[in-house]
Amino acid sequence: MSSLLDDVDRRTQMVGQNRLELLLFTLGTRQLFAINVFKVREVITCPALSRLPSAHPIIRGVATLRGKTVSVVDLAQALSMSPVGSGERGSFVILTEFNRSVQGLLVASVDRIINLNWDQIRPPPRGTHKDSFLTAVTQVDDRLVEIIDVEKVLEMVTGPARDVSDALVSSSRGGGRVRCALVADDSTVARKQIVRALTQIGVESVVVNDGRQALDKLLEMAAQGPIEQQIGMVISDIEMPEMDGYTLSAAIRKEPALSGLYVVLHSSLSGTFNETLVRRAGADRFLPKFSPDELAEAVLGHLQMGDDAK
Incomplete structure (x- = not known):
């Protein structure tokens, strides 16, 4: 076998x-x-x-x-x-x-x-x-x-994932990019874990269940105005019905109104090969599930920077 x-x-x-x-x-x-x-x-x-x-x-x-x-x-x-x-x-x-x-x-x-x-x-x-x-x-x-x-x-x-550490919660602050992330994940457990961690560091969430819904939502938002004024980043699972995270990342890069978005692929899959695959798909970072502190650090590290520091 x-x-x-x-x-x-x-x-x-x-x-x-x-x-x-x-x-x-x-x-x-x-x-x-x-x-x-x-x-x-x-x-x-x-x-x-x-x-x-x-x-x-x-x-x-x-x-x-x-x-x-x-x-x-x-x-x-x-x-x-x-x-x-x-x-x-x-x-x-x-x-x-x-x-x-x-x-x-x-x-x-x-x-x-x-x-x-x-x-x-x-x-x-x-x-x-x-x-x-x-x-x-x-x-x-x-x-x-x-x-x-x-x-x-x-x-x-x-048991449930632990909370974001007090040190990271206290270090979160305003400034930088829009403190909102689009979260795409087909697992109810993963969605709850991510949203909980983001809430603890003062970041709002727009939540969808798969890559197709994520792309449709992003295009809908872009039609209403500059996307960077509405969300600061995308956090996407890799394994999802309709459209996977790799394909979503590639589609974002091909859309002029979305191409500048910072994309994190956040997956339960082993990280031994994903770093290379993430770059090939056009995403910015791979993050293995699930560490609340690592997710919080990655989100804050990007959102708290000025737009010219990307």
Whole structure:
């Protein structure tokens, strides 16, 4: 299975093409679920797991993988489904890296990797018991695929993000650019985290759910007057339905009324390759999720400068 993940270099060529690859898997039913391949380090047969009596209920145990102790989360339990059969033949652990941490995701079976356009990804339908843990959906071979909001799953285990430090809050001041940021992110958890951090340093937020909404909103604002008089920067996720953050950055640079905007791509994806990809897409900075202080420092560092200091 790990051989499916050997060609990361090829996947980086999709930057600016509004494409993504998804790893499809099941959780004990016929329903297909998915996560972005860029979050995946390896897929292995479920090893023996050591129980932790005081751990969160969705933690099925820990395992030593590649010399590192890793917590293994039962995704089915996180979604209020029947637990994946521990140690049953055919169960797998998807070893993931996002939000600056490594964790295993226990799944019943792994299907395949698919390559899609982001415009084939749609917001999740509301009203199902799992909708709060879905970030998007798509169709594959006439089957619905539910894309998991793994950031929300991780928050169940780690708890809410901490606040911006008092020192940074006290150092925030007026002056410089407009103290307003457009925030684009399809994760409800991420949006709340970012808005909370911005509010704590006195920065207003214009919030949208994906790159397409972000571009439409920016063009709408630009039609009303100079964009730099309305917002001071854009903070965008990379993985989003309709239009990803790379494509949004490239579109901003191509629009004369928007081209001067400062764009931060703020992603749970590993930062090992993103710095280069961010520059190729036309963004100004990559910031891994989620450190309230790092986000606050990046925002204040830009907004508190004069326009001639960019």
